[in-house]
Amino acid sequence: MSWANLLRAAVCGLMLALVLRPEWFEPMFAPFAPEGAAIIYDRASLLSLSLSHLVIVAAASVAAVFVALLLAILVTRPSGKAFLPLSRTIANMGQTFPPVAVLALAVPMLGFGSGPTLVALFLYGILPIFENTMTGLSTLPPATMEAARGIGLSRRQRLFQVELPLALPLILTGIRLSVVIAIGTATIGSTVAARTLGEVIIAGLLTNNTAYVLQGGLIVGLFAVLIYDALTQLETFFQKRLGLAH
Amino acid sequence: MIEIDNITKIYEGRPAVDAVSMTIESATITAIVGTSGSGKSTLLRMINRLVEPTSGEVRINGEPTTGMAKNALRRRIGYAIQGHGLFPHHTVARNIGAVPRLLGWDKAKIQDRVDELLDLFSMPPEEFRSRYPAELSGGQQQRVGVARALASRPDLLLMDEPFGALDPIIRTRAQADLHRIQRTLGSTILLVTHDMEEAIQLGDQVAVMDQGRLVQHGTPAEIISNPATDFVAEMVGGVDRPLRLLSLLPISDILEDGAAEGEPIDEKTNLREALSACLWSGRDSVPVERNGALIGHVTLKAIRSRAEGSHELG
Numbered sequence: 001m002s003w004a005n006l007l008r009a010a011v012c013g014l015m016l017a018l019v020l021r022p023e024w025f026e027p028m029f030a031p032f033a034p035e036g037a038a039i040i041y042d043r044a045s046l047l048s049l050s051l052s053h054l055v056i057v058a059a060a061s062v063a064a065v066f067v068a069l070l071l072a073i074l075v076t077r078p079s080g081k082a083f084l085p086l087s088r089t090i091a092n093m094g095q096t097f098p099p100v101a102v103l104a105l106a107v108p109m110l111g112f113g114s115g116p117t118l119v120a121l122f123l124y125g126i127l128p129i130f131e132n133t134m135t136g137l138s139t140l141p142p143a144t145m146e147a148a149r150g151i152g153l154s155r156r157q158r159l160f161q162v163e164l165p166l167a168l169p170l171i172l173t174g175i176r177l178s179v180v181i182a183i184g185t186a187t188i189g190s191t192v193a194a195r196t197l198g199e200v201i202i203a204g205l206l207t208n209n210t211a212y213v214l215q216g217g218l219i220v221g222l223f224a225v226l227i228y229d230a231l232t233q234l235e236t237f238f239q240k241r242l243g244l245a246h
Numbered sequence: 247m248i249e250i251d252n253i254t255k256i257y258e259g260r261p262a263v264d265a266v267s268m269t270i271e272s273a274t275i276t277a278i279v280g281t282s283g284s285g286k287s288t289l290l291r292m293i294n295r296l297v298e299p300t301s302g303e304v305r306i307n308g309e310p311t312t313g314m315a316k317n318a319l320r321r322r323i324g325y326a327i328q329g330h331g332l333f334p335h336h337t338v339a340r341n342i343g344a345v346p347r348l349l350g351w352d353k354a355k356i357q358d359r360v361d362e363l364l365d366l367f368s369m370p371p372e373e374f375r376s377r378y379p380a381e382l383s384g385g386q387q388q389r390v391g392v393a394r395a396l397a398s399r400p401d402l403l404l405m406d407e408p409f410g411a412l413d414p415i416i417r418t419r420a421q422a423d424l425h426r427i428q429r430t431l432g433s434t435i436l437l438v439t440h441d442m443e444e445a446i447q448l449g450d451q452v453a454v455m456d457q458g459r460l461v462q463h464g465t466p467a468e469i470i471s472n473p474a475t476d477f478v479a480e481m482v483g484g485v486d487r488p489l490r491l492l493s494l495l496p497i498s499d500i501l502e503d504g505a506a507e508g509e510p511i512d513e514k515t516n517l518r519e520a521l522s523a524c525l526w527s528g529r530d531s532v533p534v535e536r537n538g539a540l541i542g543h544v545t546l547k548a549i550r551s552r553a554e555g556s557h558e559l560g
């Protein structure tokens with residue numbers, strides 16, 4: 001096993017232990033908890049909070065990937081070129097809006113719970129994927145595209161058999177950025193009662209219990225690192241395929 | 247038969263191809279030559295409708311291409327693109343099998359065809375089949391590009407500088423292969439090149455383009471001996487012209503019985519080789535062999551009179 005894989009296994013193990021056997025870490029977190037307060041978060045199981053956190057991120061990301069891909073494909077077709085600047089502006093505006101503001105605006109419409117968080121993460125997730133997919137689809141090698149037309153592939157076949165596969169590494173980069181942002185941003189959702197690991201962090205902040213803040217933060221951070229790494233490896237795999245990296 | 251009828255393409259007010267008409271007989275090779283930017287690729291692309299002409303039309307066996315469905319037309323025509331244009335995410339086998347797959351051939355038949363073509367281009371199938379284009383040399387990529395164009399055995403092949411990236415030795419072999427394939431299958435080939443030597447070697451007909459216009463269209467011998475314009479004369483190259491003419495003439499034309507001294511040359515070569523052998527050895531004649539057996543000789547005198555004769559003919 002290489003050093004990189006050893007490190008990966010270690011980080012993975014640490015994450016699992018933190019989620020499944022938090023009591024093992026009591027001695028480590030004890031100095032950060034106030035006198036007499038609980039050291040390990042016990043108002044809900046960390047496992048169920050983690051799963052709920054990941055499910056919310058996954059649901060929002062899947063929706064974002066779907067919408068972003070669709071938009072990027074539309075604006076790179078000859079008939080959609082006119083909408084390119086407009087869709088870019090909208091996606092950029094979405095990004096400049098602070099996530100807390102999105103939550104605040106969504107609560108009156110969707111009520112407390114996971115709804116507003118899903119909306120915020122979804123809106124935030126679109127831009128990086130949209131930008132990258134658009135770049136990928138508009139910078140394809142011209143000779144390959146001419147060959148695709150020249151051998152008689154239909155528009156649809158060109159899109160699915162040539163354009164999207166060739167843009168895949170860039171699309172994956174967009175998805176990676178988007179998912180990692182979502183993992184972090186999801187913690188804010190707990191302010192409007194979404195069940196995420198943010199709950200642990202917020203409880204810690206409210207009761208001055210730094211041990212809680214560390215626990216929550218550490219798990220969220222490890223999730224982000226592991227997912228970032230997994231998606232990076234996937235990208236490298238496809239890039240190698242295309243002869244772009246070795 | 248392909249009829250190109252008064253075809254014009256205007257880009258930004260300037261003609262890239264200017265009122266070109268020419269008829270291409272079936273089962274022949276036509277080499278289109280010209281300098282960079284003379285409109286060769288544009289002319290070729292208008293045949294499979296990758297570029298729509300501003301005016302004029304192309305007919306294949308009498309049928310105008312504008313009446314055919316674009317993708318069906320393109321699947322029928324083999325197209326080897328300038329700079330290969332392979333699919334970087336597909337293996338060599340999948341690249342070569344692209345058109346047969348579109349045409350719905352079954353898997354085993356596609357695989358056989360892929361191996362056959364790899365063999366033909368001296369790329370051992372077991373070694374190359376499952377490589378990706380990035381794992382090939384420039385010359386190998388180009389050969390795979392040509393193999394892809396040939397895969398479905400199209401009647402009509404459009405080739406845009408197919409041998410540009412090949413070194414001289416492989417280039418000569420690839421040209422010979424193409425010639426052989428064309429003769430056995432009876433395909434019609436339109437081949438773009440900016441190398442007059444290649445056009446003369448490969449073309450049954452040579453079409454010379456200059457600034458979008460077709461300035462001359464004829465047999466290699468006609469082009470060499472009667473260049474229509476100064477531009478054609480320049481392309482043919484004043485100094486080399488007699489030698490180029492000789493390179494078109496087979497040894498059998500002037501083969502005489504009897505032996506001669508020196509290193510024999512092969513019967514399949516041409517009079518230019520024979521002349522060069524005479525000059526190199528300093529002798530007046532050179533022996534000729536067929537499959538390793540001596541069959542006669544040619545003399546310097548005969549080469550000379552044949553050269554003068556063909557000059558007048560042209």
Ligand SMILES: Nc1ncnc2c1ncn2[C@@H]1O[C@H](COP(=O)(O)OP(=O)(O)OP(=O)(O)O)[C@@H](O)[C@H]1O
Nearest residue numbers: 257258262280281282283284285286287288289440
């Ligand atoms: N899509 C296009 N838009 C505008 N101008 C074009 C386009 N395609 C070709 N041209 C112009 O048309 C002319 C002919 O181009 P073409 O590609 O047919 O030349 P070529 O003879 O194939 O040259 P080369 O030997 O360099 O490949 C050139 O001046 C080129 O700039």
Ligand SMILES: [Mg+2]
Nearest residue numbers: 286287328406
């Ligand atoms: Mg060209």
